[in-house]
Structures are given as C-alpha cells and as structure tokens.
Amino acid sequence: MKTSGKILAQKISGINESKIFSARSKNLPTWCPGCGYFGIHQGLNNAIQKLKLPHHKIVTVSGIGCAGRYPFFTKTYGLHTAHGRTLPVSTGVKLANPELTVFAVGGDGDGLAIGGGHLPHIARRNVDVNYLLFDNSIYGLTKGQASPSSPQGFKSKTSPTGTSEAPLNATLLTLSYGASFVARLFAGDPEVITEVLIEGIKHKGFSFFHIYSTCLTFDNQFKTWENLNEQVHPLPKSYDCSDLKQAFDMARDDPFSTGIIYKRD
Amino acid sequence: MPKVDITIEICGMSGNGTIAAGGILNQAMSRAGFSVIAFDSYPAEIRGFGRCIAHSRIGDEVMQALSDKINVLISLDDQQSLSRIPFLAEKAFVLFDNKPPVYVEENRSLAAHIKTDAQLIGMPMTDISAGATGSTRGRNICALGGFASFMGIPPEFFHKAIEKKFIAKGKKILEANLKSFDEGYFHVKEKKDFQPSSALSVPKKASEKETILISGNDSIVRGALDADLKLFFGYPITPATPIMESLAKLLPERGGKVVQMEDEIASIGAVLGSFYAGKRAMTATSGPGFALMTELITHGIMAEIPAVILNAQRAGPSTGLPTKTEQSDLQSAVFGGPGDSARIVLAPTNVMECYEFTLKSFQIAERYQTPVIILTDFFLNNRVESIKNPAASPEELADGNIYPEESEKENYSRYRDTKSGISSRAVPGAEGYLYNATGLEHSEKGDLDFSPENHMKMSEKRHRKIYEALVDLPVPVEALSSPKMDLGVIAWGSTYGAALEAVQKTKRRKLNVGLLKITSIFPYHANVIQQFMERCDKILIPELNYEGQLANLIGHLYKKRIIRLNRATGIPMSANVILEKIETCI
Numbered sequence: 041m042k043t044s045g046k047i048l049a050q051k052i053s054g055i056n057e058s059k060i061f062s063a064r065s066k067n068l069p070t071w072c073p074g075c076g077y078f079g080i081h082q083g084l085n086n087a088i089q090k091l092k093l094p095h096h097k098i099v100t101v102s103g104i105g106c107a108g109r110y111p112f113f114t115k116t117y118g119l120h121t122a123h124g125r126t127l128p129v130s131t132g133v134k135l136a137n138p139e140l141t142v143f144a145v146g147g148d149g150d151g152l153a154i155g156g157g158h159l160p161h162i163a164r165r166n167v168d169v170n171y172l173l174f175d176n177s178i179y180g181l182t183k184g185q186a187s188p189s190s191p192q193g194f195k196s197k198t199s200p201t202g203t204s205e206a207p208l209n210a211t212l213l214t215l216s217y218g219a220s221f222v223a224r225l226f227a228g229d230p231e232v233i234t235e236v237l238i239e240g241i242k243h244k245g246f247s248f249f250h251i252y253s254t255c256l257t258f259d260n261q262f263k264t265w266e267n268l269n270e271q272v273h274p275l276p277k278s279y280d281c282s283d284l285k286q287a288f289d290m291a292r293d294d295p296f297s298t299g300i301i302y303k304r305d
Numbered sequence: 306m307p308k309v310d311i312t313i314e315i316c317g318m319s320g321n322g323t324i325a326a327g328g329i330l331n332q333a334m335s336r337a338g339f340s341v342i343a344f345d346s347y348p349a350e351i352r353g354f355g356r357c358i359a360h361s362r363i364g365d366e367v368m369q370a371l372s373d374k375i376n377v378l379i380s381l382d383d384q385q386s387l388s389r390i391p392f393l394a395e396k397a398f399v400l401f402d403n404k405p406p407v408y409v410e411e412n413r414s415l416a417a418h419i420k421t422d423a424q425l426i427g428m429p430m431t432d433i434s435a436g437a438t439g440s441t442r443g444r445n446i447c448a449l450g451g452f453a454s455f456m457g458i459p460p461e462f463f464h465k466a467i468e469k470k471f472i473a474k475g476k477k478i479l480e481a482n483l484k485s486f487d488e489g490y491f492h493v494k495e496k497k498d499f500q501p502s503s504a505l506s507v508p509k510k511a512s513e514k515e516t517i518l519i520s521g522n523d524s525i526v527r528g529a530l531d532a533d534l535k536l537f538f539g540y541p542i543t544p545a546t547p548i549m550e551s552l553a554k555l556l557p558e559r560g561g562k563v564v565q566m567e568d569e570i571a572s573i574g575a576v577l578g579s580f581y582a583g584k585r586a587m588t589a590t591s592g593p594g595f596a597l598m599t600e601l602i603t604h605g606i607m608a609e610i611p612a613v614i615l616n617a618q619r620a621g622p623s624t625g626l627p628t629k630t631e632q633s634d635l636q637s638a639v640f641g642g643p644g645d646s647a648r649i650v651l652a653p654t655n656v657m658e659c660y661e662f663t664l665k666s667f668q669i670a671e672r673y674q675t676p677v678i679i680l681t682d683f684f685l686n687n688r689v690e691s692i693k694n695p696a697a698s699p700e701e702l703a704d705g706n707i708y709p710e711e712s713e714k715e716n717y718s719r720y721r722d723t724k725s726g727i728s729s730r731a732v733p734g735a736e737g738y739l740y741n742a743t744g745l746e747h748s749e750k751g752d753l754d755f756s757p758e759n760h761m762k763m764s765e766k767r768h769r770k771i772y773e774a775l776v777d778l779p780v781p782v783e784a785l786s787s788p789k790m791d792l793g794v795i796a797w798g799s800t801y802g803a804a805l806e807a808v809q810k811t812k813r814r815k816l817n818v819g820l821l822k823i824t825s826i827f828p829y830h831a832n833v834i835q836q837f838m839e840r841c842d843k844i845l846i847p848e849l850n851y852e853g854q855l856a857n858l859i860g861h862l863y864k865k866r867i868i869r870l871n872r873a874t875g876i877p878m879s880a881n882v883i884l885e886k887i888e889t890c891i
Contacts, residue, residue, distance in 0.1 A: 067752065096736040099582065111741050112753065117733040118741035119581055121574065122604045128538075128571035132578020132586065133733070135536055135562060140582060140733055161567040 063088045063095065069113045071106060074265075076227030076253030077174060081113060083225075083233025084143070084172070088116075091238060093141055100143045101130045103150035105181045106255075107174035110145045124155025127162045130169040141241060144171040149179050152188040152208050163217035166245040170237070173210055174227075176253040177263050184258030191262055210250045212291040215284070215302055220245040222287065222302040226272040227253035228265065229298070236300055243303065252296070268296075275299035307366040309339065312374060315359040315448070316389050317381030319347065322445035325470070326381075327359020330449060332466035334363045335518040335691045337458060342368040342802075344688040344877065347628060356385040368690070369655055369802030373879040377456070378423075379448050381430075383415040390415075396422055400451055402444070403427030426455060428492055434485045443485025450489025460490055517694050521659045521686040522547040524695070525615060525679075528663030529587055530555060531697040536586040537563045538575040543627045544683045545589040545617040569594035573601045573614060580611040581742060583706075583732035585667050589615040592634045593624060596641070602676045603642035606767065608742040609720065609730070611670035611677075615663070618682040620875040629875030630683035632798045633850035638678045639827045639858065645764055647771040649673065650826040651778070652680040654801035656690040658824065662779075664697055671705030673774045674730055675767075680826065682849070684877040685799040706730060709738055718749045722762060726770030771828055778825040781833045785812065786819030786840075791891050793841030795821045795834070797855050799877060800847055806880035811887055818887055823855070831862055838863045843890055845870060847883050 063085040071077045088098065098116035102108045104123035111118025117140075121129045130144040151159060151173045162169060178196065179185040185198040189210065193202040211224045221243040223236045233251065240247035252272065254263050275297045280286060287302035313330065317323035324345045331343045343361040362368050374394035380386035380401040393399070401415045416425050428451050434443040446467065453463050463486055471479040519527070525548055529537070537556060539549040553563040566572040572588040579586035590598065595616045605612045616638060620631035638650045649669060653662045659681060666677040709717060709729035714737035721728040728749075731738030740751040746763060748754040785808050786793070796804035801822050811818040821837045823829065838844055844863050846856040847870035856867045870886045872878055 094736070096739060097734055099733045101578070111743075115739060117739055118743070119578070119608075120741055120743035120745065121577070121608075122600050122744055125570065125574045125601060125604075128566060128574030129578040129581075131564070131571075132536070132538065132575035132580075133582045134578075135564070135575070136579040136582035136584035136586070137734060157567055158571055161571065165564070 063115050065113050065115050067112045070109060072257045074256045079227035079230045080174060080251055083230040086234040087237035098141045099133050100145060101126050103146035105147040105150050107145055107147040124150050127158040131162055131167050134167050134169050142169045144169050148175045148177055148187045148189045152210060160217040163214060163219040163246050166220055168245055170240055170247045172249045172251060174251055174253050175210060176255040178255045178259050180255050180258055194262060211301055214248045215287055215291050219248050220304045221247040223249050223300045224298050225249055225251040226298050227251055271296040272298055307364040309365040311376045312362045312372040313377040314375045314389060315379040316386040317357050318385050319355050319357050321381040323357035323381055324359050326445040326449055329466045329470055331361050331689055332518055333462040336465055337462040339363040340366060340368050341518060341691045342688060344371055344684055370806045370880050371877055373881055379452055380415050381445055384413055386415050387418055390418055393421055393423055399423050400426045402430040404429040404432050433488045433492055437484045437488040438481040443482055446482045446485040447489035450486040451493040454490045454493035515694060516691050518689055518691050519656060520689045521656050521681060524656045524659040525663045526551045528660040532664045532667040534587055535561045535584040536579045538566050538572040538588050540566055540569050540572050540594060542591045542594045544619060544686045545591050548589040569597040573598040576612045577605050577610045587613040591617050591619045599642035603646040604744040605676040606646045606648055607744045609674040611674055613666045613670050613677050615679045617686045626875045630877055631849050632682055635854035638680050647768050648675055649677045649774055650680060652798045652824055652826050654798060654822060657692045660695040664701055668705035669777055673770055682799050719751045720749045722749055722766045725773045726766045775828050775830060781830055782822045784820040790819040790841045791817040792843045792845060792887060793819050793837060795846045797823045800849055803878040803880045804847055804883050807883035810884050816891060834859055835862045843868060845890055847878055849878055
C-alpha cells in the first residue's frame with residue numbers, strides 16, 4: 041500500500057509545482073491519507089482552472105459518503121444533499137439557472153444503490169450536469185461494507201464469507217440509459233481526469249464520469265493501488281468514441297480501459 | 306340562511322357520462338348566477354364497473370359544504386341509483402329513464418322502489434337522444450334538458466355550458482349534444498303530469514368576470530401561476546395529478562417548465578435544487594408520495610432551503626383509498642421525518658383559500674427559508690365552487706428572498722444566528738458569498754460542526770425562525786362566537802365548511818355554540834386558540850380521520866378533554882353529522 045500511495049503522491053506533487061490550487065477550500069479533505077479521492081480532487085480542480093470557470097458560477101452537488109463530503113473541500117457553491125439524491129437535486133439547480141456549471145459528486149453506494157433509480161432519468165433527460173461517480177466499490181464512511189460494485193466473493197463486515205451478488209458495471213449501465221457522454225477514469229491519473237473532464241464540461245448535455253478509486257482503509261483485496269495500476273490502461277488509439285456499439289463492447293469486455301467511452305452531440 | 310338551497314345528484318354507471326353531465330350542470334347553474342359547490346365520486350378503476358355520482362349543491366348564498374339530502378336525483382342507471390334512495394329529501398324529484406338501454410328487472414327499477422313522496426319524472430332519454438341525433442350517447446345531456454325544463458331554468462345557460470364543453474370536439478358533436486338537450490327540454494315541457502318546481506327562481510346574473518366556477522386543483526394552479534412559478538416537478542398520483550396536467554399546458558407559455566420526475570423523492574429533490582439556485586419551484590403529491598418526500602423535506606429544513614409542497618390527502622395508510630377523501634396526513638405533514646424538524650404547514654378550507662395559500666406559500670418559503678407544506682384533501686382538490694375571480698396584490702407578488710448585504714461579502718455567514726433566526730441567503734451566481742448548504746449539522750458559516758453547543762444553538766435558531774413565521778401566517782378566525790359558549794367547534798381543512806353550516810343551524814335552535822377555523826396547522830397560534838377554548842365549556846373537533854389528528858396536536862391547550870368526532874369513511878363530512886354530535890354534547 042505504501043508504494044502505491046507514493047505513486048499518487050508523486051503524480052500530485054508533480055502537478056503541485058504548477059501551483060494551480062485555487063479551487064480548493066481552506067477546509068482540508070478529511071479523506072484517509074493516500075485515498076484515491078485526492079487524485080480526483082486534483083483532476084477536477086485543474087479542469088476548473090484550465091477552463092477559467094468563475095467559482096461563483098459553479099455548484100457542486102453531492103450525496104452522502106466519503107465522496108459526498110467533496111463540496112466542503114472546494115471553493116464553489118456547495119449543496120450537500122441526502123443520501124442518493126445528488127442527481128434530482130442537480131437537475132433542479134441546472135434547470136433553475138442554466139448559466140451555472142453543475143458538478144454532481146457521489147460514491148458507488150450513493151449512485152448505484154440508494155440513488156440508482158435516478159441515473160437513468162437524468163441520462164434520458166440529458167440535463168447538462170457533470171456527474172462524477174467515485175467508484176471504490178465499498179461503503180467507506182460507514183466503515184467498510186460491500187457495495188453494489190464490489191466483486192462477487194468480496195469479504196467485508198456485512199459479507200464475512202464473501203458477497204454472493206454480481207457487481208454492477210456503472211459505465212455499461214449509463215450507456216444503456218442513453219447518456220450522451222460517458223467516460224471511464226482512474227483516480228491515479230489526475231492529468232487524464234482533467235483532460236476528459238474538460239471535454240465533458242464542454243459537452244452540452246449529461247456527462248458521466250465513472251472514476252475507479254481505492255479505499256486504502258477498508259479494501260486490501262480488490263481495488264488496491266497495486267491492482268488498479270496494473271489493470272487500468274488507456275483506450276486503444278484506434279478507438280472511436282462516437283460508435284455506440286463499440287462503446288458497449290468496450291464497457292463490458294474491457295472494464296479497465298479508460299478514456300471517453302462514448303460521446304454524442 | 307339561503308332562500309335557495311338545492312342538492313342535485315346525477316347517478317350512473319361508469320361510461321354513462323355522469324361526471325360530464327355534472328360538469329355541464331354546474332357550469333350552467335353558475336352562469337345562471339347561482340352559487341355552486343360540487344363534488345364527483347367515482348371508482349378508482351377507469352374502466353371498472355362502478356358507480357359514478359356527480360353531486361352539486363346550488364344556492365343563492367355561498368355554499369361551503371355538501372348536503373346529504375338529495376332534492377333532485379337524475380338517474381342514468383337505476384341499479385346504481387337505488388343506493389341513493391335513502392338520501393332523498395322530502396318532496397324530492399327523481400328523473401329516470403323509463404325506457405332504459407339495458408334491461409332492468411321490474412323489481413330493480415328505481416320507480417318501483419321509491420316509497421317516499423318523491424315526484425317521479427320518467428322520460429325515455431335513450432330513445433329521445435337516438436331520435437334526435439341517431440346516437441344514444443347524448444342520453445346524459447338529454448336528461449339535463451329534462452332537468453332544466455322542470456326546474457324552470459332558461460335553456461340558454463345550458464346551451465352555453467354545452468358549447469364550452471364540446472366546442473373543441475367539433476361542430477358535429479356540439480350540435481348533436483345541443484339537439485339532445487333541446488329534445489329532452491321540450492319533452493318534459495310538454496308533459497303536464499307533474500308539478501314543476503318553484504324552488505328555483507334564477508337570481509340576478511352576476512358578471513362572469515366577477516365570479517368563476519373553479520376546482521380546488523385549478524385554484525391551486527392559478528395561485529402558483531400568479532406567484533410566478535418557474536418549475537414544477539411531480540410524479541403522477543391521485544388526486545394531485547390534475548395540478549401537474551394543468552401546469553404542463555400553462556407553464557411553458559409563461560416561460561416555465563413542468564418535469565415529470567421518476568418518483569416523489571426526485572420531485573422534492575429538484576424543487577430544493579431549484580429554490581437553492583434562486584427559482585420558485587413546486588411539487589404536488591398525496592400521502593404515499595408525501596411519505597417518500599419526508600427525508601428531503603427535513604433536508605430543506607436543515608439546510609434552510611425553501612420549497613413548496615402540496616399534499617392532496619387521500620384516505621388510509623399505504624395506497625389506501627386512492628379516490629376517497631380524508632384528513633389523515635396532518636401528523637405526517639407536521640412531524641414526518643428524522644430529527645427536530647419543525648416546518649410550516651398550512652391547510653386551506655375552501656377553493657378560494659387554495660388560491661390564496663398557494664400564492665402566499667412561495668413568499669413564506671423564501672422569507673423563512675424552509676419547506677412550506679399545503680395540506681388539501683381529495684374533496685377540496687376536486688370539488689368545484691363558484692368564487693370571486695381571484696387576483697394577487699403587489700405585496701403578495703413580491704420576492705420573499707432575503708439576500709446578503711454588500712458588507713457581508715468575503716466573510717459571509719450563511720447561517721448567521723440572528724434575533725429572528727432568519728439569515729440572509731446568497732444565491733449561486735452571486736460573487737463573494739460561496740457557502741455550502743448541508744444536511745449535516747453546521748456552524749453559522751456553514752462548516753460542519755457537531756459540537757454540543759453548536760447543535761443546541763442551531764436547533765434553537767431553526768425553531769425560532771419557524772415560530773417567527775406566525776406573524777405572516779393566517780390567524781385562526783372565529784365565526785358565530787360569543788364571549789361565553791356552551792360549546793366551541795374547532796375545524797380545519799375541508800371539514801370547516803360543514804362545521805360552519807352545522808353551527809349556523811344551531812342558531813335556529815338558540816344553542817350557544819361558536820366556531821374557530823384553524824388554517825395555520827404548524828406553527829399554530831397557540832394563544833388565540835387557547836383564548837377561544839377558555840371561553841367554551843366544551844370543545845368539539847370534527848375531523849375526517851380515525852385518530853383525531855388536530856385534536857392530538859392542539860388538545861394540550863385545553864384544560865379539559867376535547868370531544869372528538871372522527872370519521873374515517875372516505876366521504877366528506879356533512880353538516881348534519883356535526884350537528885347531531887353538537888346536539889348530543891350539549
């Protein structure tokens with residue numbers, strides 16, 4: 041764990057030198073040291089800076105969980121809602137004032153379990169909201185229970201003999217829901233996150249970012265830095281993100297390929 | 306007491322055009338200058354085999370309750386109408402089809418069952434309609450012709466109402482219906498074997514601009530539109546759906562939008578998001594949907610975000626009785642949800658107040674930065690009343706938001722603990738006031754703070770604010786009261802109209818009874834209520850629920866035990882039921 045924590049720390053310190061940190065709040069993140077969420081935070085910050093988005097015209101809406109605390113660590117308007125309700129609340133914000141840039145932020149429990157019923161509908165309404173799903177396949181803030189994206193056999197406090205349920209593939213689901221922008225990312229690659237977020241923010245319509253992350257504290261079996269670093273790889277150069285059929289294949293058959301999986305104007 | 310007070314029921318099987326005929330009847334009577342209150346009863350199934358009743362009460366004074374005595378029964382289906390016989394008033398008129406389309410056994414025929422002094426007026430509605438238009442579909446309208454004739458109502462009022470109803474369906478259908486009406490009218494006019502009614506003399510016709518015939522639902526829609534509603538989020542549920550349907554037509558042309566959400570949780574979520582971003586939004590639901598909303602309602606309370614939620618109550622827990630009326634969501638509206646979560650709950654008692662309270666609730670929600678719940682019920686939402694055409698004053702239209710001062714910039718405390726508990730609220734887009742709204746306990750700055758002192762302080766702030774709102778909420782209103790009373794009746798919601806009529810009737814018997822109307826359910830004006838209670842030897846609270854939910858809420862203000870009249874019947878409270886209870890209490 042120590043080594044992989046270092047990998048991310050090196051990447052972040054590399055970006056640190058560029059001193060683009062103004063979207064950070066004075067509140068320091070409460071995430072555990074070495075958490076993948078720092079990488080996502082970094083990636084989003086840089087996207088905001090590079091696009092020169094005025095902070096008072098950004099609303100960060102979040103649900104409950106480790107990812108749900110995100111608004112407190114940014115310098116934007118924040119709306120920390122109830123568990124699972126990130127997407128409908130974001131819909132209200134965006135429809136009320138289309139000039140605002142809206143980031144919806146939540147974890148895999150928030151977005152795929154309790155709030156799973158909202159994802160198809162924001163996708164089919166194509167509301168111009170940027171949804172970052174932080175997927176570490178665990179309930180971290182309640183201290184380590186299996187989530188809907190935990191792999192079968194995953195041992196946790198609520199599944200001592202291993203989960204029997206099959207995991208959900210958030211990228212594949214969102215493609216099926218008809219989303220117009222679907223990307224898969226890795227918390228260990230903040231530069232890629234920034235790059236893809238910029239594309240997604242510019243996209244007029246619902247943008248979905250499925251971001252693999254770690255939970256150093258409660259998962260040493262599955263989504264560890266070691267495993268993810270090994271598994272995650274960029275999409276092939278020849279990949280055409282406008283081809284929905286190819287996108288479905290990629291989402292299902294190569295679940296650790298990252299980049300813009302699908303984009304439709 | 307009104308000189309004209311007549312209750313008309315049209316009763317038929319679903320598919321007979323019962324409710325449509327009732328609508329035309331109400332429209333015509335309103336155009337003729339009568340005061341109308343009307344309510345339909347129909348089965349929950351669209352194509353179910355069920356009884357439909359269009360119930361109208363008309364008079365020369367404002368009517369606020371239904372009557373359980375029928376003066377005129379128009380039967381479109383004898384088998385269904387049999388059930389109405391026990392409710393016939395003395396010397397009632399019964400209009401029936403003496404050549405019905407469906408074979409009715411002799412012993413099932415309506416005429417064979419009426420043993421009272423009712424006047425029976427048989428007319429071959431089916432034959433007349435078929436002869437006039439080649440179709441039996443105008444049978445219900447033909448019956449209205451017969452009704453207009455024996456009641457002495459000039460046909461032009463009905464002609465106009467029929468035009469209004471059918472104009473959109475094309476000239477052919479309109480003319481067929483007018484013809485059915487006229488044939489029915491002349492058929493009865495030519496019959497001389499019964500005594501025409503003298504009870505209805507058409508009053509001086511009021512200008513149509515001054516008086517309108519409108520349902521509770523449409524009155525709510527008018528209130529919301531006048532409040533400059535921008536976004537409506539909802540999920541279909543009886544009996545609140547007509548609100549969303551009307552707004553779907555009317556809101557886009559005013560630059561607004563209706564979004565049918567995936568459930569009620571999403572609906573209230575989007576309403577909160579919209580108000581947070583500075584736009585007026587609303588949702589309307591009924592008990593089961595309201596139950597789903599409670600968590601996010603408390604989020605609005607905690608994060609101090611305005612919202613307007615209309616709960617059109619229906620009967621029973623769970624899915625209950627979807628097309629029946631009840632006042633049983635009071636407790637869930639006032640107390641539902643986690644934690645100490647005081648919120649504002651208003652309950653209109655009539656169609657006019659549906660407009661006024663809807664209009665007002667947006668401003669209140671903005672000023673006090675908290676969800677406002679409007680409690681109506683199936684009866685109030687669906688009944689139509691002739692009311693004075695409502696209009697909003699400039700004060701009622703004003704923005705209720707309290708924006709931060711320039712001086713608060715850069716060091717903004719979103720949840721500043723003020724004397725009133727009200728803090729200024731910045732809207733995203735405003736520079737220099739970034740803050741987080743959260744459902745977690747937070748400091749004045751909006752940062753997380755779970756310390757004992759802070760939770761106590763902020764709980765107090767939020768509650769102080771709610772009680773502060775009392776100055777802007779409608780005060781209880783006394784009616785027919787005196788300095789000392791043998792019995793005081795306290796009523797809320799749609800039951801108030803029946804209570805008013807009951808108390809009016811006690812005056813004829815020289816009983817010392819007074820009435821108090823409560824429309825601010827929470828917070829409530831405890832002092833005003835207590836002062837009324839202290840002047841009464843006994844207190845009676847009639848409610849359309851089993852538990853006596855208002856009595857549970859305010860009972861502690863009275864030193865004695867409150868007398869309850871709790872009806873869980875799914876039908877509106879009638880004045881007679883309350884009157885009987887008053888008489889047994891005194």
